[in-house]
Amino acid sequence: MTTTSAPCVTVNGDQVPLTGVASHTTTLDWLRGRGLTGAKEGCAEGECGACSVLVARPGTDTATEWTAVNACLVPVAALDGQELVTSEGLGSSSDLHPVQQELAVRGGSQCGYCTPGFVCSLAAEFYRPGRAADAEAGSCDHEHGPNGVDLHALSGNLCRCTGYRPIRDAAYALGAPSEDDALATRRQAPPPEPRPTRIAVDGAEFVRPESLDETLALLTERPEAQVVAGSTDWGVEVNIRGRRAPLVVAVDRLPELRSLTVGDDVIEIGAALTLTEIERRLDGQVPLLAELFPQFASRLIRNGATIGGNIGTASPIGDAPPALLALDADVVLASPRGERVVPLADYFTGYRETVRAADELIRSVRLPLPLAPLVGFHKIAKRRFDDISSVAVGYALEIADGDVVRARIGLGGVAATPIRAVATEDALVGQPWTEETVRRAAAVLAGEGTPMDDHRASASYRSAMLGQSLLRLFHTRPETRRQEVPA
Amino acid sequence: MSALSQRPDNPIVGIPMPHESAALHVTGEALYTDDLVGRIAGTLHAWPVQAPHTHALITALRTEPAYAVPGVVRVLTADDVPGVNDAGVKHDEPLFPTEVMFHGHAVCWVLGETLEAARLGAAAVEVDYDPLASLVTVQEAIAAESFQGTPRNLARGDATAALANAAHVFEGEFEFAGQEHFYLETHVSLALVDEGGQVLVHSSTQHPSETQEIVAHVLGVPSHEVTVQCLRMGGAFGGKEMQPHGYAAIAALGATLTGRPVRLRLNRTQDMTMSGKRHGFHSTWRAGFDDEGHLLALEATLTADGGWSLDLSEPVLARALCHIDNAYWVPDIRVDGRVARTNKTSQTAFRGFGGPQGMLVMEDLLGRCAPLLGIDPLELRRRNFYQQDQTTPYGQPVRQADRLAACWDQVAESGEVARRRAEITEFNSRHPHTKRGLAMTPVKFGISFNLTAFNQAGALVHVYKDGSVLINHGGTEMGQGLHTKMLQVAATALGLPLSRVRLAPTRTDKVPNTSATAASSGADLNGAAIKNACEQIRERLAQVAGGRLGISPNDVRFDDGIVRGLSPASGEIGWNELVNVAYHQRVQLWAAGFYRTEGLHWDPNVMQGEPFKYFANGVAASEVEVDGFTGAYTLRRVDIVHDVGDSLSPLIDIGQIEGGFVQGAGWLTLEDLRWDTSDGPNRGRLATQAASTYKLPSFSEMPDDFRVKLLEKAHEEGAVYGSKAVGEPPLMLAFSVREALREAAAAFGPAGTSVDLGCPATPEAVYWAIDRARTPQAPETAPDPEPAMAGRKG
Secondary structure (H helix, E strand, C coil): CCCCCCCEEEECCEEEECCCCCCCCEHHHHHHHCCCCCCCCCCCCCCCCCCEEEEEEECCCCCEEEEEEECCCCEHHHHCCCEEECHHHHCECCECCHHHHHHHHCCCCCCCCCHHHHHHHHHHHHCCCCHHHHHHHCCCECCECCCCCEHHHHCCCCCCCCCCHHHHHHHHHCCCCCCCCHHHHHCCCCCCCCCCEEEEECCEEEEECCCHHHHHHHHHHCCCCEEECCCCCHHHHHHHCCCCCCEEEECCCCHHHCCEEECCCEEEEECCCEHHHHHHHHCCCCHHHHHHHHHCCCHHHHCCCEHHHHHHCCCCCCCHHHHHHHCCCEEEEEECCEEEEEEHHHCEEECCEECCCCCCEEEEEEEECCCCCEEEEEEECCCCCCCCCCEEEEEEEEEECCEEEEEEEEEECCCCCCEECHHHHHHHCCCECCHHHHHHHHHHHCCCCCCCCCCCCCHHHHHHHHHHHHHHHHHHCHHHCCCCCCC | CCCCCCCCCCCCCCCCCCCCCHHHHHHCCCCCHHHHHHHCCCCEEEEEEECCCCCEEEEEEECHHHHCCCCEEEEECHHHCCCCCCCCCCCCCCCCCCEECCCCCEEEEEEECCHHHHHHHHHHCEEEEEECCCCCCHHHHHHCCCEEEEEEEEEECCHHHHHHHCCEEEEEEEEECCECCCCCCCCEEEEEECHHHCEEEEECCCCHHHHHHHHHHHHCCCHHHEEEEECCCCCCCCCCCCCHHHHHHHHHHHHHHHCCCEEEECCHHHHHHHCCCECCEEEEEEEEECCCCCEEEEEEEEEEECCCCCCCHHHHHHHHHCCCCCCECCCEEEEEEEEECCCCCCCCCCCCCCHHHHHHHHHHHHHHHHHHHCCCHHHHHHHCECCCCCECCCCCECCCHHHHHHHHHHHHHHCCHHHHHHHHHHHHHHCCCEEEEEEEEEEEEEECCCCHHHCEEEEEEEECCCCCEEEEECCCCCCCCHHHHHHHHHHHHHCCCHHHEEECCEECCCCCCCCCCCCCCHHHHHHHHHHHHHHHHHHHHHHHHHHHHCCCHHHCEEECCEEECCCHHHCEEEHHHHHHHHHHCCCCCEEEEEEECCCCEEECCCCEEECCCEEEEEEEEEEEEEECCCCCEEEEEEEEEECCECCCCHHHHHHHHHHHHHHHHHHHHCCCCCECCCCCCCCCCECCCCCCCCCCCCHHHCCCEEEEEECCCCCCCCCHHHECCCCCHHHHHHHHHHHHHHHHHHCCCCCCCCCCCCCCCCHHHHHHHHHHHHCCCCHHHCCCCCCCCEEEEC
């Protein structure tokens, strides 16, 4: 049985008790209620980043990494025992933090409402341990600064006033943290351990169990429980649709769900690893996922959202499933009855319906090895950064001696569930990888699924994009083709 | 130089400086209206009951169930209104309606001890509706002849005759979408009752005086019993010019009825479903050209989609009619304008205020006609520029036409447009699946409120005995840097370092009867009023200093806190000492300033006069790259030269130009307001009512290479310290992006392809344009092909 100590959060260095907070109380509302009004509500669904704050989380390159998250999505109860820094904690108007200084003097704020959020997102990038190495590598392009700053760090922050240029200039002007920077030093020590939490207010509970076994027992006993990890989906339900749960169970720090192993035959990814953590730990080992990650929501969301969550919500427009379907992924489901392994292609049964039973938890995702060599992730959306797919296509193909010998294509946004483009796969396999084959298969692909008209795209555009996608893969990857006609 | 425009030596205006609140912004110390809630004990929270119908009669309203919800304190209904049940100035916006006019219309409001209690209370209120037929699209309204307000027409010469004689006549139909403001701070008001029943409303409003008026008439009290304060806004863009009034009135009504502070803050969904947006327009046009591409005549009908009530639709329409010419001389012209009434939110002011819509019709038709005329679109535009002192269709001379040409030529040169276009042609020939395009477009935008009476402003300047200065003016700060400029104006006018001047928040009990901070006029009007107040004080102090220094008051100069004569021999006196001396001589150390723009006249009925003090000018060149597989694009480079007069604050002005440009690009290419136009159960519902479904520009829409320059030698005689207004005009520079997309799409087709492009030009719209360009004979794949354009040789 979980034992709990008095819940509290360390905010800007001060330990603050969490008394009387409801399970649906967001970190943002809690902070603002305590007079820390720097973080703002702009959208309450993790799209604008005006509520961005820094949390001390386990790092990849240092013990602790200052991780920016949307305070509007995270229940404050989920931060019991954790450390939080807000814009007020970074600096004051008489003693600005370097990030604040650069933004202030370069015209990085106009109305100022989004600014504290930008400050926190940019501060996370300022303190990112890998930034110095990226700067040395010198991969400076229109999304990466000479100082290693990755603009994608700000992809979840919206500004309606500046047009972003001065914010980019401020980001690219940042140096390294100084020797005596306390937050930089803080990275060397481990972050706070997750601690078991049980908070009950007005009959609604928030529980963070200590172990997987305890979690599974709780889910068996209380099938109505709402499981949350990064709360990037549940937080939206709470804020926008007013949903409330009698019991919220947090699984994001369960050690059994947080390992990543690369074996000879399989890569196993813990369900509670965030997309950011997976991106850093895989470090390009799965090229299809490496192509996916920068297109998946925003850094702020990826810092909270887990791969298990993205599968668990079973949205037809989640971005991980099309890639994972192409990778032939399996889902490992755990329950008190043991574990079972389900191919992802069999996992989704209907609109937001899956084979997962109420007492089951997604423990991990397995990717079989070897990986197919020709991969691509095509996301069609109105906006390049942080948008929801109209259509998403994941490809994993193998070409041998000019012929397609293996094809897996995953689709999102064209049916009630993520689906595999089986007819298109069949039209490719055994055929020569030529323009003619691709044109024929593209016509098949354009007919896959049952796309709809909605505010994101018309059905006809969705279908057209399916077909165009295969043509694009073929034409943008000329190295995969035989030299058909000498130049 | 005029007395108004002349700068003294060592002026503080013109120095680039960050926003005056920048250090407060970045630390989160800056206070916005909703940040006050935690500082005020016992505040109640308001939540609306929003109708789930697009048009319906309310047949019954039962509030009792809400009172059963723990924490619900009060339900506000029409019966509670002691004054006038109306939230607007046209008296067509009932605060508590009996007829639901759009999906999400607030029927009544619930006050709770917590927001959660108010939300649950609102869900418990029972409302019976009798649904009625609805008009959702502007075409439905046109077909049903559902219009509101006064139709207007603007005419010069005989357009019909000129079209009959033109060598080339083209006609088209063009409908384009509105735009959600998406200020990051949603609408919010916080009302408190003071002693004697006086009401103080903190409101995020661009128009505190009108908010005050509406609150007063709803409460049935004189204006002097209501004070409205606006600390600052987290963005506004026109969306808080008229729209805040009703929300402020609800909060004030709740506060007077309960005796407790009431906070009304809309969440994003409420804000998007309830508040007005930029007007979408429908247009039809016929344009005539000669063989050289000179515009000879234009006939057009513009129909603004006004939504359910008038709001500012009439002046928005007037400005659209006055800007259809943009930068181009059209000898014979007739433009008819009208406002459709639809069952949507009541559309309102949005940066540009109809100007962008009028100009878009022109820029779109030029972009479509250029290939049909066989003339390079850059050349077509440049050839039709106003020449010096030609007049607009409403009779105003274009006195600085040379500046349009100067901006154009400078962009062409510094942007190396000719070289880059050659490179683009070469690039396009080598890339079958990727095309680039470059376009240049001009902006000529009239500055002043069309309605002459609004062109006035007031200020209050205090000099305290210790020499410190506090200024107050009628303008509001929404991020545009008005307060920064006003501090610079006051420091310049008083000859003080900036650190000696502080600015206090905008309040109706400091400066009364103010105009909205709108029409880009905030700095022109309030700056002149502050300058006027400062000069009154300076003249009084000059008398005192003249006496002390033994010189004529006319020879006294104020510079950097030192007061001296023309000759060093006469000595000097420090500002603080002078102020102290003046106090003891019983000299008044504060002043009220006032300004009204001279020389304006306007007859709205015949649409003739000189409504504008001057025109702001600018030119942009944009280069895009388009992916032929998807229609997705990137903005590679933007070059802008813009005329801000002699800038009051260059860093602020460049920020306005860049920000306006990107916001305009958002409207034209990305932001996609969609209402449910089906006959299904959600007909009339806004489908894009959240940040997840309505996409505004993010970092990915920022130009990779963004070069903005201010036009040099641009002194403006008619405005404070030689400056020009900057808030709105740069938004319209973004036409260059849309036109560049048109160029790139055309490059997928044979030479001379005329491209019809949807607006917004989302990747999908661009894809269909490419699809039509590639296969001109098979457009049926597109879901909504634009009406075909007919051309004929005369």
